[in-house]
Amino acid sequence: MSESIADWGEPEPAINWSRLGHVYVVCNGKGGVGKTTTTAHVGALVASDGGRTLIVDLNGQGNIAELMGFAYGDRDDNGRNLFSAVTAGAPLNPVRDVRPNLDVVPGGQFVRRINAALSAEMGNKHDAKRVLLSLADVIQGIAGRYQLIIIDTPPENPLLLQIALCASRFIIVPMKTDRMSRTGLRELAGEVRGMREHNPYLTLLGAFVFASGTSSKTIRKDHSEEVAQDLGNNAKMMLDSFIRHSEGVANQVLKYGLLAHELEQEIENNPALLRRTANANALTNTSIQVAKDFAKLAQEIFTRSAERRNEMIEQGVWP
Numbered sequence: 001m002s003e004s005i006a007d008w009g010e011p012e013p014a015i016n017w018s019r020l021g022h023v024y025v026v027c028n029g030k031g032g033v034g035k036t037t038t039t040a041h042v043g044a045l046v047a048s049d050g051g052r053t054l055i056v057d058l059n060g061q062g063n064i065a066e067l068m069g070f071a072y073g074d075r076d077d078n079g080r081n082l083f084s085a086v087t088a089g090a091p092l093n094p095v096r097d098v099r100p101n102l103d104v105v106p107g108g109q110f111v112r113r114i115n116a117a118l119s120a121e122m123g124n125k126h127d128a129k130r131v132l133l134s135l136a137d138v139i140q141g142i143a144g145r146y147q148l149i150i151i152d153t154p155p156e157n158p159l160l161l162q163i164a165l166c167a168s169r170f171i172i173v174p175m176k177t178d179r180m181s182r183t184g185l186r187e188l189a190g191e192v193r194g195m196r197e198h199n200p201y202l203t204l205l206g207a208f209v210f211a212s213g214t215s216s217k218t219i220r221k222d223h224s225e226e227v228a229q230d231l232g233n234n235a236k237m238m239l240d241s242f243i244r245h246s247e248g249v250a251n252q253v254l255k256y257g258l259l260a261h262e263l264e265q266e267i268e269n270n271p272a273l274l275r276r277t278a279n280a281n282a283l284t285n286t287s288i289q290v291a292k293d294f295a296k297l298a299q300e301i302f303t304r305s306a307e308r309r310n311e312m313i314e315q316g317v318w319p
Contacts, residue, residue: 013137017319025168030184031155034210039152047102057107069257078108136167173207261291
């Protein structure tokens with residue numbers, strides 16, 4: 001008996017890929033490599049330069065809200081809206097102006113329920129594609145409001161990673177210089193190949209080293225060569241930028257809900273905070289350097305993505 005249209009379930013969403021050319025995803029199969037910190041800093045830097053930005057926190061821990069200083073308050077819905085949007089097609093309703101020009105769709109405990117809800121709907125190839133394009137479908141509805149959309153992803157959750165990849169144009173990969181980070185990158189490369197069946201414009205933009213010692217130049221050089229070998233001698237995969245290791249800055253960012261470039265300014269402007277901060281001068285100097293690292297990283301990311309865009313336009317494959 002032939003399959004009828006009625007057997008297919010709900011129709012696949014019609015994705016206008018031209019609306020999603022400014023969507024970036026930060027991911028790696030391994031946790032603890034700086035995905036959330038990178039998402040927050042890159043998004044906030046673009047917003048501070050006047051670019052209207054949206055951060056989507058596709059993580060059950062909801063750490064973007066913590067980093068941005070609005071966790072546990074009325075504005076933090078713990079991922080309830082994101083759950084409803086992805087699983088039921090509800091409109092995305094970002095938290096507006098977390099910073100000037102910066103909106104956030106929070107993550108949290110409700111995001112943890114997305115996997116179970118969507119997995120139950122993947123009964124056949126048609127339904128699977130509809131599920132995988134669910135985030136792309138809801139993002140395209142508000143994409144025109146923003147110059148940058150950046151998605152934070154959880155570790156070790158293949159389905160959430162897949163729906164993020166299917167909504168994105170460019171992939172940014174934070175890494176440590178250990179073997180497990182390289183394993184995570186290789187696994188991610190496999191996911192990218194699989195998701196291009198649904199999102200043909202998905203582009204692995206570049207990887208960078210997160211939380212590395214400033215004197216570890218040889219280690220980073222060796223790591224870059226090993227990554228190139230892992231990915232088939234793709235020497236352009238690793239970005240030149242890296243983010244230096246600083247426990248002090250990382251702890252203060254979470255404590256005060258201020259990012260690196262904001263922390264330095266706040267310490268200068270708030271004498272009370274200066275008195276409460278041990279070794280404040282050293283922390284200020286380090287936060288300045290970490291902020292510069294993220295600014296350099298953001299510039300390199302967007303320079304490379306512009307180059308890739310131009311290449312794709314010349315090849316006639318940019319939607």
